[in-house]
Amino acid sequence: MTEKNKEDGVDAKIVKMIVFAIGDQEYCIPILSVREIRGFEKTTALPFAPHYVCGAINLRGIILTVIDLAIYLNIQPQADNPRRVAIIVESKNGVVCGLLVDRVIDMADIDMNDVQAVSEESSSLSGLVMVNNRMIGVLQLETVVGELVGDMVTE
Amino acid sequence: MSGDMDDILQVFFQECDEQLQELERGLSALSDGDSDHETINAVFRAVHSIKGGAASFGLENLVRFAHVFESSLDGLRSGRIVPTHDIMKTFLKAMDVLSDLVVEARGGAGVDHERVAESHAELEAIINSDGAPKPAEDVVPQDFVPVPMDFVPVPMDFEPIPVEMDFGFDEPAATPDLVVSFRPQDAMYERGDDARNILIGLRDLVATVEGGVLSVTCDTSGLPTLHDLQPTRACLSWRVVLPAAVSEESVHGVFDWVSDVCDFSITHEGAAEEAPAAPAVAPVVAAPPAPAAAPAPVSAPAHEAPAAVQAAAPVHEVAPAAVTNAIAGNPAAPPRKTEQAASIRVDLHRIDDLMDLVGELVIAQASIEALSRRNEGAMQQELTQSISSMQSLTRDIQDAVMAVRAQPVRSVFQRMQRVVREACSMTKKDVVLLLEGEDTEVDRTLVEKLTDPLTHMLRNAVDHGIEKVEDRLAAGKPAEGHILLSAGHRSGRILITIKDDGGGINRQRVLETAVKRGIVAPDAVLSDDEINNLIFAPGFSTAATVSDLSGRGVGMDVVKQAILSLGGRVTIQSVPGEGTTFSLSLPLTLAVLDGMLIEAGESTMVIPISSVVETMMIDHRDVYLLPDGGNIISIRGTCMPLIPLAAELGLSKAPTQEALANAVILVVENESGGRAALVVDEIRDQTQVVIKSIEKNYRQISGVSAATILGDGSVSLILDVPALIGTAIRKIDNRSPNARTGLAA
Numbered sequence A: 001m002t003e004k005n006k007e008d009g010v011d012a013k014i015v016k017m018i019v020f021a022i023g024d025q026e027y028c029i030p031i032l033s034v035r036e037i038r039g040f041e042k043t044t045a046l047p048f049a050p051h052y053v054c055g056a057i058n059l060r061g062i063i064l065t066v067i068d069l070a071i072y073l074n075i076q077p078q079a080d081n082p083r084r085v086a087i088i089v090e091s092k093n094g095v096v097c098g099l100l101v102d103r104v105i106d107m108a109d110i111d112m113n114d115v116q117a118v119s120e121e122s123s124s125l126s127g128l129v130m131v132n133n134r135m136i137g138v139l140q141l142e143t144v145v146g147e148l149v150g151d152m153v154t155e
Numbered sequence B: 001m002s003g004d005m006d007d008i009l010q011v012f013f014q015e016c017d018e019q020l021q022e023l024e025r026g027l028s029a030l031s032d033g034d035s036d037h038e039t040i041n042a043v044f045r046a047v048h049s050i051k052g053g054a055a056s057f058g059l060e061n062l063v064r065f066a067h068v069f070e071s072s073l074d075g076l077r078s079g080r081i082v083p084t085h086d087i088m089k090t091f092l093k094a095m096d097v098l099s100d101l102v103v104e105a106r107g108g109a110g111v112d113h114e115r116v117a118e119s120h121a122e123l124e125a126i127i128n129s130d131g132a133p134k135p136a137e138d139v140v141p142q143d144f145v146p147v148p149m150d151f152v153p154v155p156m157d158f159e160p161i162p163v164e165m166d167f168g169f170d171e172p173a174a175t176p177d178l179v180v181s182f183r184p185q186d187a188m189y190e191r192g193d194d195a196r197n198i199l200i201g202l203r204d205l206v207a208t209v210e211g212g213v214l215s216v217t218c219d220t221s222g223l224p225t226l227h228d229l230q231p232t233r234a235c236l237s238w239r240v241v242l243p244a245a246v247s248e249e250s251v252h253g254v255f256d257w258v259s260d261v262c263d264f265s266i267t268h269e270g271a272a273e274e275a276p277a278a279p280a281v282a283p284v285v286a287a288p289p290a291p292a293a294a295p296a297p298v299s300a301p302a303h304e305a306p307a308a309v310q311a312a313a314p315v316h317e318v319a320p321a322a323v324t325n326a327i328a329g330n331p332a333a334p335p336r337k338t339e340q341a342a343s344i345r346v347d348l349h350r351i352d353d354l355m356d357l358v359g360e361l362v363i364a365q366a367s368i369e370a371l372s373r374r375n376e377g378a379m380q381q382e383l384t385q386s387i388s389s390m391q392s393l394t395r396d397i398q399d400a401v402m403a404v405r406a407q408p409v410r411s412v413f414q415r416m417q418r419v420v421r422e423a424c425s426m427t428k429k430d431v432v433l434l435l436e437g438e439d440t441e442v443d444r445t446l447v448e449k450l451t452d453p454l455t456h457m458l459r460n461a462v463d464h465g466i467e468k469v470e471d472r473l474a475a476g477k478p479a480e481g482h483i484l485l486s487a488g489h490r491s492g493r494i495l496i497t498i499k500d501d502g503g504g505i506n507r508q509r510v511l512e513t514a515v516k517r518g519i520v521a522p523d524a525v526l527s528d529d530e531i532n533n534l535i536f537a538p539g540f541s542t543a544a545t546v547s548d549l550s551g552r553g554v555g556m557d558v559v560k561q562a563i564l565s566l567g568g569r570v571t572i573q574s575v576p577g578e579g580t581t582f583s584l585s586l587p588l589t590l591a592v593l594d595g596m597l598i599e600a601g602e603s604t605m606v607i608p609i610s611s612v613v614e615t616m617m618i619d620h621r622d623v624y625l626l627p628d629g630g631n632i633i634s635i636r637g638t639c640m641p642l643i644p645l646a647a648e649l650g651l652s653k654a655p656t657q658e659a660l661a662n663a664v665i666l667v668v669e670n671e672s673g674g675r676a677a678l679v680v681d682e683i684r685d686q687t688q689v690v691i692k693s694i695e696k697n698y699r700q701i702s703g704v705s706a707a708t709i710l711g712d713g714s715v716s717l718i719l720d721v722p723a724l725i726g727t728a729i730r731k732i733d734n735r736s737p738n739a740r741t742g743l744a745a
Helices: A002-008 A141-149 B002-031 B037-056 B060-077 B085-105 B113-129 B186-190 B195-207 B248-258 B300-304 B307-328 B333-341 B348-374 B380-405 B410-427 B444-465 B469-474 B507-516 B528-536 B556-565 B657-661 B721-735
Strands: A014-022 A025-030 A034-039 A053-059 A062-068 A085-090 A096-101 A103-111 A125-131 A134-139 B161-164 B177-184 B215-219 B237-242 B262-269 B281-284 B406-408 B431-436 B441-443 B481-490 B493-500 B569-575 B579-587 B592-600 B603-608 B612-617 B623-625 B631-635 B638-644 B664-669 B675-680 B682-690 B704-709 B715-719
Touching: A014 A096, A014 A134, A025 A103, A053 A096, A053 B715, A062 A141, A085 A103, A096 A141, A103 A125, A103 A134, B002 B037, B002 B085, B002 B410, B037 B060, B037 B085, B060 B085, B060 B113, B085 B113, B085 B410, B177 B186, B177 B195, B177 B248, B195 B237, B195 B248, B248 B262, B348 B380, B348 B682, B380 B406, B380 B441, B406 B410, B406 B444, B410 B431, B410 B444, B410 B481, B441 B444, B444 B481, B444 B493, B444 B556, B444 B579, B507 B528, B528 B556, B528 B569, B556 B569, B579 B592, B592 B675, B592 B715, B623 B657, B638 B721, B664 B682, B664 B721, B675 B721, B682 B704
Parallel strands: A025 A134, A062 A096, B431 B481, B603 B715, B638 B675
Antiparallel strands: A014 A025, A014 A103, A034 A085, A053 A062, A085 A096, A125 A134, B161 B281, B177 B237, B177 B262, B215 B237, B406 B441, B481 B493, B493 B579, B569 B579, B592 B603, B592 B682, B612 B664, B623 B631, B631 B638, B664 B675, B704 B715
16 A cells, blocks of 8 residues: 555655544545545435445535445544534545545644554554644545445455 | 557548448448449548558558459449449458458457458459459559549539630740640540549649649530530540650550540640640639639649639639539539538547536536525516526537437448348348438447347348248248338437348247247246247247357347347337337437436435336235235236335335335336336436436445436435346245246246
C-alpha cells in the first residue's frame, strides 16, 4: 500500500489529511481522495446490504452508497446529531462512496513517518498519529471501499 | 511518431468499414439488377479507396487482393462485363474476402488463405474473360474522382447565355506542341465515365513536365439550343494543347480506357498554326453562383496558362462539367453530395456524457417543478410558466441527444447479407435476403448488440427454416428461398421481423424432441404457440444432423436471452408449409426504460413494464399456504409463487396471512414465460426512467438490475424480475414437484 511505502521512506512524507470525528474519536483520510462534503440526506435502502451501509444517494446523476462509519468502526456515534455529514470519497480504482461522519474538524499535515502502525495492513485502520496532543486514527480507505464493492483487499 | 501512425491507421480502418458498407450496398443494388453508373462507380470507388489506403500502409495482402478486385470491377464499369448472377456472386464473395483481409490487417483473426486464393482466381477469370486489355491502371492516375461526386446540383432553368470566349493562344512556343482533340461519344457517358477524367489524366501528364502548361479549349459548336438539348447526347469536344515534352504514348495511355467510345486524334502542331481554334460563340450553359463549390478540374497546373483562358475560367471550367452532368443525366449525384457533407466522427463517450447531463437536467427540472407546486405566492403563475417552457426545452434537448446517438440499422442489416451468403454456401441452399426499413434508426448501443442475435436467427432461418431445394420444388415453391429482414417503428419501440418462406415449424417434431430432452412432461398438453416457443428453451435443437452452422444446442435460447437483456421480446408465428416469422420488439434505447413505480417496504421501486403481465387485488381464497410459510396463488387456474416483495428483498418482515389477503399484486413474467406474483404495498405511477448503474460504485444486488433517479432526486431501484422469479421458482421446485405445472416452459 502507498501508506506503507511512505512509511518506509527516509524523507518526511507529508500528506494533507482531512480530520473528522465519529463520537468522541477522531480519524483522518488523505484530502486528495475527497471529492466533496455534503449534508447527510435521506438514503434509499438497499436489499441485502451489509449493516453498515445506510443506502444509496444520488450525487448529480451518479448513484453511490453511504457507509455509516460509526457502525462500520463499531463506535458509539454522537447522540442526536442533526448535522452529520457525508464525505464523498473516491478510491484509487475509481469507486465513489460516501462516509457518514459526525462532523469534519479540520485539515492537518501528517508526516506518514509519524504514523504508528496498529495492526496488519489489511485492516481498515492503518495506524495512529498524534496531532496537537490528539490521537487520530488513519483510515485505510482502500480497505473500506474494497469491502463495500465486495472484493476484499488482501494486500 | 508511431502513435501518430497508429491514429492514422485507425482512421484508415474506420474508413475501410465505411467503404465496405458502401461496397455492400452497391453490390446488393447491382445484384438486384439495379446497375446504374453511379452504383458501379460507388462500388469501384470503395474498392479503390481501400486499395489506395492499404498501399500507403504497406498492407500487401490487402493491396494485392483489392487490386485484382478493382481490375475485375473495371470490366463492369466499362461495360465489358455484364453483371450476371454468377459474376455478382463472385463479387460478393470477393467482398467478404476483402473484409476478412481488412480484419486481418487490423490484427484480428487470420484469413483462410485458400479462400483468398480461390476468390482471387475467380476474379482473374472474370478479368480474362472480358477479352479486353488490362486496364491501364499504371498510366491513369489512380486518384481520380468521378465527376458527379463533386458537383453541386445545377438547376436546369437557366437560359442560354451567349458567352464570348476567345481562346487564341499567343504563347511563343517554339517547339511543336502536341495537340489532342477528342470527342466523347454518348456511350462514354453511359458507362459512367467522364471527359473530366481524360482532362485530369492529361493534366497529370503535363504536371510531370517542368514548367509544362496545358491549354484546354472546349468546342461547344456542337451544342444545340437548350430547347433541343437531349440530356443523354454528348455534344462537346475538346482540344488540348500539351507541351512537346509529353510523349505520344502516355497520351494514348490516357485514352486507353475510353478508346472505343471516344474519338480522338493526336497531332503535332506549331504554335502558329493552332491559333484560331474555333473562337466559339455558342450558347454555353453557365452555372449559377455555384462555381466556388465546384473544384476547378483543369486549372491546377494551368496557372501560367494564357490570360484569355484565365479570364474566362469561371465560366469555362464550370460549363463543360455542368453540361456533362446534364448529359450524363445522373439523378443519383446530388443526394450523395449532401449525405457526405453531413457527418462527423464523435467519440461515443462524449455523447454518453452529454446524455448523462441531459438526464440530470431532466431530473433537476422535475424537482424544480415539484418545488414550485408547493410554493404558494404571487410569483406562482410566472414561475409555472417559465418552468413549463423549460420543460419543453429539456425535452427537446433530450430528443436531440437521443437522435445523435441514433443510427440506422443498416450497418447491422448489411452484415446479415454476408451471414446468409455464408450460411447458403455451407448448407448448399440458395437463399435471397431481402432487407426492408434499413433506415430505421435506433440507439447505437442497441445496434451493436443486435448483431449476434440476428446472426443466429438468420443462420437458423437458412439452416432450419428454408427447406432443401428438392423439397421446395416438390412443394411447388421457387428453388430460391427468400428471407425478409425488416425493421420499423411501432408505438415507441422498434420492431424487427425475420420472415422466411420455408416449411414452418414442425410442431410434431418440436414436441417430440422437447419430450425426449425432458423439457416438457410427456403428457403435457401445449398450445401451438407454446410449442413454437419451445425452440427457445435451453438445450433444444431439432436439426436431425448437427451442422456446422447451427444445432450446437446453444441457439435460440441464447438469442432470446440476448433480446430480453435488451428489454425486448421475441414472438413467433409459423404456418406449416408457408414459413415462419420471428418478431423482435425492442426499446428504442437502452438508457431509458418504461417502468411501473411501486411502493414496497417504504421504498419506491421500478418494475420494467415489459415484464408486467397484469395487476390485480388478491382474492384470499386463491392463496395457498405452503408448509414452510411460502405462498402459492392460483390465478384463473394457473399456479404461481406469491412473492412478498419487501420481505423478499430483506426490507421488511414477512407479511402476515391477513396482510396478504387484500394486497395488490403484479403478475410478472420472465423470458421463458415463468410467472410469479409480486405483492406490493401500492402501485404509484407509470413513467419513463433513466437507467443508472448501481454496480459501478457498489456491488451487484440480487433481485435488482439497476437504479434510477426519481423526480425528487431520490434513488429508486429497478427490479430484476427474471432473477426474482427464478429464485421463487427454485424454492418451490425444491418443495413440491407438483407445483411446477404452468411454471415450466
